[in-house]
Amino acid sequence: MDEKQALNAFAALSQETRLRVVKLLVIAGPEGMAAGAIGEAMDGASSSRMSFHLSHLEQAGLIESRREGRSIVYSAAYPSLSALVEFLMRDCCQGHPDVCNPAVAALSCCCEPAKEVARV
DSSP states (O other): OOHHHHHHHHHHHTSHHHHHHHHHHHHHOTTOEEHHHHHHHTTSOOHHHHHHHHHHHHHTTSEEEEEETTEEEEEEOHHHHHHHHHHHHTTSSTTOGGGTHHHHHHHHHHOOOOOOOOOO
16 A cells, blocks of 8 residues: 555545444455445434445445445455555564554454364
8 A cells, every 4th residue: 555545545534434334344344234234323324425425435445345136235345454554554663573562462362363163
């Protein structure tokens, strides 16, 4: 991610509803959520208001959409979100890993791989 892309992403995230939508879609996982369900989760926001915010986030590359039947389903663009975090942390420690360790620890505690279930 370059600086211009990062600025566009941060501009999109600097509005409360859009930040809430991205967090909601990260929680929803790769399957995402239909636009109507997102609007309901945003305190019943109107479809025109949600369309504006979803479009802004999609143009910034933070979310993706796909059509499923009559619905448009949105999901977090995980590669772009990861690239944004990497952009921020790229030069963080300058040879002093203790500077980056808290950020790495914060991510590792919520991203533990699922344990495999033994099959009989």
